[in-house]
Amino acid sequence: MGVNVTWYSHACLLIEADGTRLLVDPFLAGNPLAPISADAVEADYIFVSHGHGDHVGDTVAIAKRTGATVVSNFEIVNWLAAQGVEKGHPQHIGGGFDYSWGRVKLTIAHHGSGLPDGSYGGNPCGFLFSIQGKNIYHACDTGLFYDMKLIGEAGIDLAVLPIGDNFTMGPDDALRAVQLIEPRQVLPIHYDTFEIIEQDPATWKKRVEEATSARVVLLHPGERLEL
Structure with a gap:
């Protein structure tokens, strides 16, 4: 069985490998594009950027219902524990950990991280997943930074990049990110959820494929890609 990636819109992904379900940034309730409800989604691990x-x-x-282990920075894991989440695994930027199903390293992300109640949320991050010989880089919410070139040296099979602009990279900087990372495939995310981040992914796909060797995969919310 391969590694499957389902996009639930915004920055939310479900990565499945050998029966293990990894859910990233599960913004579903209140998300006008979400194709699944928080009551229906399943997860063994939840990653919060x-x-x-x-x-x-x-x-x-989701964590309370499924018993999933939540992986995030130390501050967010502690905050979630105070909300009643029983299983948490803290990591920090630059640190990796070998799980039973693969390895995850936290990467730099240039963004904010204040929690919904105003608590300190530590440093924002991206995730570099290494699963069954495949490397998936989920940049999460970030601006462009040159160290993406170093992340790309791992050999990225799929780069998941925001293109929405305003709060994250826009189309121009996301194209530059592809040029730095040199992934085999790219999945654009974090667009069209709200009016302020509406974009034209088809035009972006054409620009990227003309300027790089990467293949751009456009998914509708709920669609799946097999690596």
Whole structure:
């Protein structure tokens, strides 16, 4: 069985490998594009990139219902524990950990991380997943930074990049990110959820494929890609 990636809109992904389900930034309730409800989604692990409400999302409710282990920075894991989440694994930027199903390293992300109640959310991050010989880089919410070139040296099979602008990289900087990372495939995310981040992904796909060797995969919310 391969590694499957389902996009639930915004920055929310479900990565499945050998029966293990990894859910990233589960913003479903209140998300106008979400194709699945927080009551229906399943997860063995939940990854939270930073403290903003559209990324912490439904983590507490899903973790309590499923018993999933939540992976995030130390501050967010502690905050979630105070909300009643029983299983948490803290990491920090630059640190990796070998799980039974693969390895995850936290990467730099240039963004904010204040939690919904105003608590300190530590540093925002991205995730570099290494699963069954495949490397998936989920940049999460970030601006462009040159160290993406170093992340790319791992050999990235799929780069998941925001293109929405205003709060994250826009189309121009996301194209530059592809040029730095040199991934085999790219999945654009974090667009069209709200009017302020509406974009034209088809035009972006054309620009990227003309300027790089990467293949851009456009998914509708709920669609799946097999690596």
